[in-house]
Every structure is written in structure tokens, then in C-alpha cells.
Amino acid sequence: xxxxxxxxxxxxxxxxxxxxxxxxxxxxxxxxxxxxxxxxxxxxxxxxxxxxxxxxxxxxxxxxxxxxxxxxxxxxxxxxxxxxxxxxxxxxxxxxxxxxxxxxxxxxxxxxxxxxxxxxxxxxxxxxxxxxxxxxxxxxxxxxxxxxxxxxxxxxxxxxxxxxxxxxxxxxxxxxxxxxxxxxxxxxxxxxxxxxxxxxxxxxxxxxxxxxxxxxxxxxxxxxxxxxxxxxxxxxxxxxxxxxxxxxxxxxxxxxxxxxxxxxxxxxxxxxxxxxxxxxxxxxxxxxxxxxxxxxxxxxxxxxxxxxxxxxxxxxxxxxxxxxxxxxxxxxxxxxxxxxxxxxxxxxxxxxxxxxxxxxxxxxxxxxxxxxxxxxxxxxxxxxxxxxxxxxxxxxxxxxxxxxxxxxxxxxxxxxxxxxxxxxxxxxxxxxxxxxxxxxxxxxxxxxxxxxxxxxxxxxxxxxxxxxxxxxxxxxxxxxxxxxxxxxxxxxxxx
Amino acid sequence: xxxxxxxxxxxxxxxxxxxxxxxxxxxxxxxxxxxxxxxxxxxxxxxxxxxxxxxxxxxxxxxxxxxxxxxxxxxxxxxxxxxxxxxxxxxxxxxxxxxxxxxxxxxxxxxxxxxxxxxxxxxxxxxxxxxxxxxxxxxxxxxxxxxxxxxxxxxxxxxxxxxxxxxxxxxxxxxxxxxxxxxxxxxxxxxxxxxxxxxxxxxxxxxxxxxxxxxxxxxxxxxxxxxxxxxxxxxxxxxxxxxxxxxxxxxxxxxxxxxxxxxxxxxxxxxxxxxxxxxxxxxxxxxxxxxxxxxxxxxxxxxxxxxxxxxxxxxxxxxxxxxxxxxxxxxxxxxxxxxxxxxxxxx
Numbered sequence: 156x157x158x159x160x161x162x163x164x165x166x167x168x169x170x171x172x173x174x175x176x177x178x179x180x181x182x183x184x185x186x187x188x189x190x191x192x193x194x195x196x197x198x199x200x201x202x203x204x205x206x207x208x209x210x211x212x213x214x215x216x217x218x219x220x221x222x223x224x225x226x227x228x229x230x231x232x233x234x235x236x237x238x239x240x241x242x243x244x245x246x247x248x249x250x251x252x253x254x255x256x257x258x259x260x261x262x263x264x265x266x267x268x269x270x271x272x273x274x275x276x277x278x279x280x281x282x283x284x285x286x287x288x289x290x291x292x293x294x295x296x297x298x299x300x301x302x303x304x305x306x307x308x309x310x311x312x313x314x315x316x317x318x319x320x321x322x323x324x325x326x327x328x329x330x331x332x333x334x335x336x337x338x339x340x341x342x343x344x345x346x347x348x349x350x351x352x353x354x355x356x357x358x359x360x361x362x363x364x365x366x367x368x369x370x371x372x373x374x375x376x377x378x379x380x381x382x383x384x385x386x387x388x389x390x391x392x393x394x395x396x397x398x399x400x401x402x403x404x405x406x407x408x409x410x411x412x413x414x415x416x417x418x419x420x421x422x423x424x425x426x427x428x429x430x431x432x433x434x435x436x437x438x439x440x441x442x443x444x445x446x447x448x449x450x451x452x453x454x455x456x457x458x459x460x461x462x463x464x465x466x467x468x469x470x471x472x473x474x475x476x477x478x479x480x481x482x483x484x485x486x487x488x489x490x491x492x493x494x495x496x497x498x499x500x501x502x503x504x505x506x507x508x509x510x511x512x513x514x515x516x517x518x519x520x521x522x523x524x525x526x527x528x529x530x531x532x533x534x535x536x537x538x539x540x541x542x543x544x545x546x547x548x549x550x551x552x553x554x555x556x557x558x559x560x561x562x563x564x565x566x567x568x569x570x571x572x573x574x575x576x577x578x579x580x581x582x583x584x585x586x587x588x589x590x591x592x593x594x595x596x597x598x599x600x601x602x603x604x605x606x607x608x609x610x611x612x613x614x615x616x617x618x619x620x621x622x623x624x625x626x627x628x629x630x631x632x633x634x635x636x637x638x639x640x641x642x643x644x645x646x647x648x649x650x
Numbered sequence: 651x652x653x654x655x656x657x658x659x660x661x662x663x664x665x666x667x668x669x670x671x672x673x674x675x676x677x678x679x680x681x682x683x684x685x686x687x688x689x690x691x692x693x694x695x696x697x698x699x700x701x702x703x704x705x706x707x708x709x710x711x712x713x714x715x716x717x718x719x720x721x722x723x724x725x726x727x728x729x730x731x732x733x734x735x736x737x738x739x740x741x742x743x744x745x746x747x748x749x750x751x752x753x754x755x756x757x758x759x760x761x762x763x764x765x766x767x768x769x770x771x772x773x774x775x776x777x778x779x780x781x782x783x784x785x786x787x788x789x790x791x792x793x794x795x796x797x798x799x800x801x802x803x804x805x806x807x808x809x810x811x812x813x814x815x816x817x818x819x820x821x822x823x824x825x826x827x828x829x830x831x832x833x834x835x836x837x838x839x840x841x842x843x844x845x846x847x848x849x850x851x852x853x854x855x856x857x858x859x860x861x862x863x864x865x866x867x868x869x870x871x872x873x874x875x876x877x878x879x880x881x882x883x884x885x886x887x888x889x890x891x892x893x894x895x896x897x898x899x900x901x902x903x904x905x906x907x908x909x910x911x912x913x914x915x916x917x918x919x920x921x922x923x924x925x926x927x928x929x930x931x932x933x934x935x936x937x938x939x940x941x942x943x944x945x946x947x948x949x950x951x952x953x954x955x956x957x958x959x960x961x962x963x964x965x966x967x968x969x970x971x972x973x974x975x976x977x978x979x980x981x982x983x984x985x986x987x988x989x990x991x992x993x994x995x996x997x
Binding site: 497498499519 | 864869870873876877879880882886887943
């Protein structure tokens with residue numbers, strides 16, 4: 156059987172001000188697992204979306220063997236043999252495995268659903284990728300890797316020639332990854348073109364036959380997996396990084412302001428201990444799923460903790476809540492600003508004043524002048540670009556929304572700020588402004604814990620970086636003594 | 651300011667949002683003008699006093715319901731609370747004097763007990779929806795039925811009539827006379843007095859509107875209904891907000907129960923039956939979003955007046971009772987339609 160190939164030829168995708176993909180040509184072959192890697196913003200999700208029909212390239216084309224493909228929609232891409240399995244699952248928990256696979260297309264007999272045939276067809280498909288799952292089982296009873304396999308089987312039921320797997324292991328426990336890989340290999344051996352998108356480099360030697368690296372919208376390199384080392388791939392991903400300098404005048408004192416001792420939330424993070432000093436910008440580095448966000452939420456009391464304590468302002472808390480933590484001078488800008496940080500249907504003024512309500516009121520009565528003053532102060536100092544203070548928060552750009560979330564907390568005059576991915580989805584200049592804001596706070600003696608997936612940001616902004624892996628703090632580094640490749644290596648090393 | 655600045659050009663979306671935001675004002679004016687022209691006796695002082703008297707009882711509950719819906723909650727149980735509060739006072743006024751208590755004290759005690767019961771019910775609703783994450787729709791549907799039963803038990807299955815002291819009856823049935831010279835100025839020998847419930851309506855409107863607009867309780871309710879998780883992470887006490895919102899609507903339902911009993915000179919488990927739909931209709935027609943976080947008490951006041959005018963006009967025109975139900979249903983359908991359309995338009 157001759158191998159089939161899917162190719163992208165001179166594909167570019169431009170957004171206003173951004174070249175997400177710049178003249179990318181790449182080919183993926185059947186009979187092998189083709190890994191596609193790259194850091195955030197490298198263009199790999201853009202390429203994925205083009206292959207899956209979600210967006211159209213600005214120029215260039217996609218070819219399957221020698222036929223050019225045009226997709227009107229994702230459904231159209233499915234029809235033409237390109238199936239995509241996203242990391243967010245599209246399954247319905249209370250239906251059976253077979254129903255999930257054939258949803259909307261269940262086999263019928265005289266107008267009624269032919270359950271026997273549905274189960275048989277599902278069983279055949281599952282067997283073909285060598286997994287043992289009962290098609291009658293209710294989906295919610297399965298383990299996470301089994302659900303991921305059902306998702307893949309659903310894609311497979313369309314008899315695709317290409318399957319794109321987007322971070323299929325991101326939600327899996329370590330022990331489950333192996334089982335999923337078996338299914339992926341079985342898929343490959345059926346002659347399907349498997350494109351495997353991941354950021355977990357440690358998985359590549361186990362599963363990938365070839366690897367293609369994207370950086371800044373361009374193909375940085377492609378190689379047979381056996382010919383490259385870990386270091387080579389990391390180097391291709393990051394290149395020589397130009398780091399901005401942190402201003403020199405931000406001094407850390409020796410006064411501890413926050414101590415975390417043995418903080419544990421089972422299956423999220425274990426036995427986390429560290430100290431934050433006055434005026435310090437402390438980074439937490441780690442891969443997705445390392446437990447960074449959960450740790451911040453645990454410190455802030457947003458989620459319950461199982462053990463350990465947080466000491467702030469001379470008081471120890473074990474299992475606190477946001478109300479107490481706010482009183483103790485701690486603020487958190489959450490990971491998802493739209494769902495957790497803002498009330499999108501309310502005005503910018505309101506959103507800037509929610510956390511500081513006790514400062515703008517006497518008893519229960521709100522003093523309008525104080526609200527006005529606090530909101531205007533943040534709009535000015537954070538340079539929030541708005542026409543009117545009573546415009547809705549939902550109408551703002553990502554960067555301005557983030558500033559509103561930050562301003563909401565700065566109005567409480569915090570002594571400690573916890574920032575969870577503050578730069579996600581904001582443009583470059585807004586990003587730099589957010590760093591400036593953080594530094595300005597540090598100068599005033601506010602201590603900061605900064606969580607980011609973008610490692611170079613941590614190197615640019617922080618005094619000190621904690622390394623978090625699988626829910627544990629495994630080390631601590633000082634920016635300036637380490638480069639980005641080494642930091643990446645530390646974060647994703649498997650232990 | 652929306653209209654400030656010479657550069658402001660109304661695009662079609664802005665105009666539509668403005669019209670939809672003020673749909674209730676527009677419709678109210680149109681309806682009033684239409685009825686003034688088409689319905690005899692509609693635009694008279696006496697008729698308006700009747701409209702107020704008939705709608706104040708549900709109206710004050712609608713203000714509380716506005717708070718609950720803005721906070722992302724709902725209270726379906728208010729009808730049974732109306733019955734229960736009247737029955738409690740009636741029973742105490744009947745039985746305690748037999749045990750030697752003065753009827754005025756018995757009535758006062760009944761009022762205090764009923765208010766306490768209202769607070770307790772609100773607290774239960776709040777805790778069950780916050781601590782136990784039970785859906786308010788179901789919880790209050792359950793208490794709607796259970797409290798109906800309790801009201802029946804307290805009253806022994808029959809209305810308790812003519813037991814209240816006179817001052818209690820004034821609460822629901824009393825009128826504040828209009829000074830003679832005002833009547834004379836309008837060319838009449840006398841005018842109908844202003845119903846006491848209408849005064850209570852205006853006072854509770856002022857209190858709840860102030861609460862929602864100018865206090866931390868109101869801001870917390872808007873925040874909780876707008877995005878409970880964001881509110882919680884801003885250090886707002888979401889649990890307390892829910893409890894307080896439920897208590898506000900219950901206490902207003904208890905007060906409405908006093909007035910209902912006073913107006914009908916009795917306490918009965920059948921009072922307040924089915925009121926929840928009319929009350930919610932007034933709130934939604936007034937522009938409060940069913941999904942929470944958006945709405946005004948002012949809008950609800952207009953919604954109450956609208957529903958009152960509609961019912962009054964239909965009665966004056968001798969509409970069949972069943973047809974009136976249909977018309978009110980259609981009106982509410984349109985209100986919800988406008989509300990959904992507004993949400994799509996904005997986001």
C-alpha cells in the first residue's frame with residue numbers, strides 16, 4: 156500500500172497586525188505518528204484550525220495526495236476525510252459509549268433505532284484500535300483516557316484519512332497515557348495519517364515517528380524522531396530568545412509577608428512550602444496541569460485545601476476564603492478573566508469597584524463620590540482605554556479587560572497580589588503595560604506571585620522562580636543565571 | 651452621557667438597544683393613551699385609586715422578587731407566604747384573647763411571629779440554594795406547596811373571619827381621605843381616598859429602590875446575579891447576599907399577607923394562590939433579566955402599573971374572564987421575547 160500524504164503548501168494566515176502563519180509548507184504521511192510542536196503563539200493551533208476547516212488560510216492551499224481541498228466548514232472537512240479530536244471533549248456523559256460514537260447517526264431498522272447493530276458497530280471500531288471498552292457502558296463511568304479513546308473512535312467512525320489529535324493527553328494521569336498511546340499506534344497501523352499536536356516533549360520519543368516544529372508562524376524544522384534529541388527540539392522551539400530587562404530599582408527586602416507551609420489539595424498539589432518577601436515578584440513556572448492555578452486558588456481560599464497553612468499578616472489560615480484573604484490584604488486576578496474575573500454585563504465602573512465595596516461605603520450605604528474616584532483613579536493609572544465608564548466590561552479588548560480586573564484589586568490597597576496568567580490573550584503592548592504595572596506595584600512594596608505559561612515572561616519579570624511539576628515545588632531558580640531552554644527543561648522533565 | 655457630544659450618530663443598533671431598554675416606558679404610555687381614548691371612565695381619579703388598591707398587594711412582592719431575580723434567584727413560594735402570614739395573625743387574634751390576652755397585643759404578637767416566619771423561610775431558601783447548591787426554582791416550588799399545607803393546618807381548613815382589631819383592617823382596606831378643597835378644585839363633591847396599600851407600595855418601592863441602587867446589599871445582589879464566581883473571587887459574600895435577597899422577598903410577601911387579610915377581613919389558606927406568576931410577570935415586563943444581574947426596581951413599578959392598567963381596562967370593557975387570562979399570557983410571552991432579544995442584541 157502506497158503512503159498517502161496531506162500537505163500544506165505555502166500556507167499563510169494573517170490577522171490584523173499579526174502573521175499567525177507565514178508561508179508554511181509541510182507534509183504529513185500515513186503509517187506514522189506525525190508530531191507537531193511549538194510553544195504558545197507559535198501558530199500550531201492556527202495550522203490545526205486550517206486543517207480542520209475551522210478557518211481558511213489567507214493564501215496557500217491544503218492537498219490530500221494530489222487533490223486540493225477546500226472546506227466550507229468543519230463538518231465539510233469531516234466529509235472530506237479530515238477528522239479532528241479536540242482536547243475539550245464533545246461527549247455526553249449520561250449516554251452510552253455507542254450512542255456517543257454514533258450520535259445523530261444511529262443505525263435504524265424500520266424507523267426505530269437498531270441498538271444491537273449500534274453496539275456491534277461500536278464494538279468493531281473499538282476493537283480495531285485494540286481497546287477493550289463495553290459499548291453499552293455509560294460514558295461517565297469510564298476513566299478519562301477511555302473517554303479520550305471514545306472521542307477518537309467517534310472520529311474514526313467517519314472513516315477518515317487524516318486524524319488530528321489536539322493535546323490528547325492533557326487531561327490524563329501519567330499511568331493512562333500509555334494506554335492511550337496503544338490506541339494511537341493501532342490507529343496509525345490502519346494507514347490513517349495521524350497528526351499529533353502536543354506541548355509535552357517527554358511524550359515524543361514514546362509516540363512520535365517524526366516531529367515538526369513551528370515557531371513564530373514558520374516551520375523551524377522537521378526531523379525523524381530518532382535523529383533528534385530533546386535539546387534540539389527545545390532549541391528549535393525557542394531559538395535565541397531576546398529577553399527584556401527587569402528594571403534595576405526594584406529591591407526585595409528580607410521581610411517575609413506570606414508563608415505557605417505544607418499546603419496540600421489532594422490530586423492537585425502536595426506539600427507546597429515557600430516564603431514570599433516584601434516587594435518581591437515571585438514566579439511559578441510549570442507545564443499545563445502542574446497545579447499552578449490550583450495552588451494560587453488554594454492560597455487565596457477560592458478552593459478548599461486538605462492540609463497545610465498560609466500565614467499572612469501574622470495570622471495563620473488553614474482553609475480560608477476570599478473574604479478573609481481580601482481582609483488580610485491579598486488579591487487574586489483569576490486565570491479566566493471573562494468567567495471568573497469580570498461581570499461582563501456590568502459597567503467598567505462597577506467592575507472596578509466590586510472588591511473595594513467596603514472602602515466605598517459607610518455602613519451599607521455606598522458613597523457614589525468614592526466609587527467614582529476609585530474607578531477614575533484606576534482608569535487613569537492603568538491607562539484603561541475607554542470612552543465611557545458606564546460602557547460594559549464585555550465590550551473591552553482583552554488587555555483592557557485584564558487591566559480592569561487588576562484595577563478592581565488595586566482599589567483594595569492590597570499588600571500581596573496573585574496574578575494567574577495575566578497576559579493570556581492580550582497583545583504585545585498591553586502585555587508590556589501589565590509588566591510595568593506589576594513593577595510599579597513592587598516599587599510600592601506590594602509583593603507579587605506571578606503564574607504564567609510563557610516562561611520567557613517569568614524570566615523577564617521575576618526576582619525568583621519556583622519550578623512546579625506534578626503538583627510539587629521541585630526547585631527554585633534566579634532569572635539571569637538560567638536561560639529559557641534550561642527553564643523549559645526543568646519544567647517538563649519527567650521524574 | 652449617551653447623547654452628549656455632537657459626534658454622536660445613532661446607528662441602528664444603538665437605537666434598537668435604547669428602544670428595547672425603555673420598551674416598558676414606551677408601551678405604558680401607548681397603552682395609557684389608548685385606554686384614555688377608548689375606555690370610558692378609565693382616566694378618572696376614582697378608577698386610578700381602584701387600580702392602585704387592586705395591584706398594590708402583588709406590587710410590593712414584585713419589588714422583592716426583583717431583588718431575587720437580579721441576584722440570580724427566584725421565589726415561587728410567595729403566594730403561600732401571603733396566606734400563611736394572614737392566617738397566623740387571624741389565628742392569634744382569635745385564640746389568644748380567649749386565653750386572656752388583649753386583642754391588640756395578640757395582633758401585634760401575630761405580626762411579629764409572621765415576620766419571623768418570613769425571615770426563617772427566606773433563610774432556609776438562601777441556605778439551601780447556597781450551602782447545598784439546590785436550585786431555587788425547585789426549593790421554592792417545594793415550599794410553595796408545603797407552606798400552603800401549613801397555612802391550611804394553622805387555619806384549621808376554614809377562613810378565620812372578623813377577628814382583627816380595626817387598625818389592622820385599615821392596613822389593607824383603609825383609605826386616606828382626599829381633602830375636600832382638592833375635590834372641589836376638580837369640580838367634584840368628593841374624591842375616593844388614597845388606599846393605604848398604595849402608600850405602602852410607594853414606601854416599599856422607595857426602600858427597595860434605594861437598597862438596590864445605593865447600598866452594598868444591592869451592589870452585591872447585582873454582582874451575584876451577574877457572575878456569582880467573579881463576585882465570590884472579588885471577596886463578595888455571595889452566600890449572605892442570597893440569604894438576604896430571599897429574606898427581602900419573603901418579608902414583603904408577609905406584609906402583603908397582612909394587607910390582604912385586612913382588605914378581606916379574614917385569614918385564609920387560599921389567599922395568594924397563583925400570585926407568583928403575576929408577580930414574576932410584572933418583574934419581567936419591567937425589564938429585569940431572567941438570567942440575573944440586570945434590572946431595576948423602577949422598571950418593576952412600571953410593570954406593576956402596566957399589568958394593573960391592562961386588567962382594569964379589560965374589566966371596564968367587559969372582557970370575558972377567561973379571555974383576560976389569555977391576553978395576560980400573550981403580554982407576558984411578548985415581554986419574555988423582548989427580554990431574550992435584548993440579551994442577544996447586547997452580547
